[in-house]
Amino acid sequence: MDINNFKYDEVGLNRFFGPLEAKIMELLWEQERSIKEVQQRLDQDKPINFNTVMTVMNRLVGKGVLKKRIQGRGSLFHPVQSKEDFIKDQSKKITENLLDGFGGVVINHMLDAMEEVDQTLLDKLEQKIKQLKEDKS
Amino acid sequence: MDINNFKYDEVGLNRFFGPLEAKIMELLWEQERSIKEVQQRLDQDKPINFNTVMTVMNRLVGKGVLKKRIQGRGSLFHPVQSKEDFIKDQSKKITENLLDGFGGVVINHMLDAMEEVDQTLLDKLEQKIKQLKEDKS
DNA sequence: ACAACACACTACAAATTGTAGTGTATTAAC
DNA sequence: GTTAATACACTACAATTTGTAGTGTGTTGT
Known part of the structure; x- marks a missing residue:
């Protein structure tokens, strides 16, 4: 788990993550989701590219905070911890x-x-x- | 004072500053010093450019952790807090x-x-x- | 066979930190 | 009083982190 930066001028999960990362984590703490599902959720607030969401989600896997689970054609993502x-x-x-x-x-x-x-x-x-x-x- | 990042995988002052920044702060907490004096101290360990030290020291002033005091030709720097x-x-x-x-x-x-x-x-x-x-x- | 989709790979921009060159003005020395 | 050293401003570039997104590839479903 290489999260090791605490920004004490920020709010909520933004203290540990970038703003987009934080929103994604929040959605995945609600429930396991595919990239598409996350992207569509975020897109309701503000247009966001599918690839952008994918890249950030994969980076979060690389950081060890998310896990990928293959399901049929695509993958589902969930945090490793509550x-x-x-x-x-x-x-x-x-x-x-x-x-x-x-x-x-x-x-x-x-x-x-x-x-x-x-x-x-x-x-x-x-x-x-x-x-x-x-x-x- | 815009220091608001705590890196909890680092050691000592490196938790609040970059490595070079931290060394400079340490020297200035010992005593007020000019850029030249700081540079010469650091240079003993490892060659370091005068301008590099100057830039970082001025950035620390910008961040509000150092203050500059004009003295004759040059300036002396000291932390705003112990x-x-x-x-x-x-x-x-x-x-x-x-x-x-x-x-x-x-x-x-x-x-x-x-x-x-x-x-x-x-x-x-x-x-x-x-x-x-x-x-x- | 083709279209839609999931994803990999790649790349770029802003911010932070370390690095350092060039240019300017003032001081000191001859 | 002209020259040389000094202090400093201004500028720029590289690596890292985070957000952004294009292109390409392979699989799927019709």
Whole structure:
């Protein structure tokens, strides 16, 4: 899975993908689809070439986020992970990366950010730490 | 400050900058320097053109991470933030972004990642949580 | 046999980053 | 005071990523 870029000025899946890639992923997380089906869906919003969609979908296969399954004449595409699992995995990677890259420097600010979003998070984290300490002893 | 890309397959400052940019930032976080001084430092490791260094340094000014200060004939460059502050700010942005972009989906995995850190960080976490709770009451 | 379709291969454009040439203006030296 | 070195602006090109799309090929269904 070579997705390893997080654009934190973007929104939603655009943080991990280009805009067209993101739209395609979204459609395929809904359900498995052929290139044609994806192209027709996208075309409803804005005219888009079949080959354009094909190229991008194949690139996503190359990146390891989509899989191709031959079915009769054509192929069907589906993500290798659910959307939730994808986001979870990437978030974990990013968080680990921040922590073991910059350690103590960032941890306070991560907590600040957590608190701003949801106060109950601190309790959850406290519990986890308590549990961790019990496990160790 | 238009740094908004986090490459989580890279190491250190390369997560935020290109490799050459990162080396230059590192040198300027040590101390304010002229283009010539930066170029000569880098040149010790590997031959590098003066204009190359100049271009990249000016681009970093354009991105808002460096400032230029005229001094006599030439200019001296320095980061607008300390290295620590830079990393803190970016980390906070990334964390907030993850949390309010993907909400509950990522929280547990962020906590998981936090659990995996070393003991001293865990202690820091506990302290920080305690402190945050006191602030509330 | 032919037309429609699925797909491979190829290519180009914008943006980002590293690279570096040429030209200009100011400073320093003789 | 003319020349030479220096600092810098301007410009350009290559590789990579992402969006875009043309052409060509082989299979299918009529």
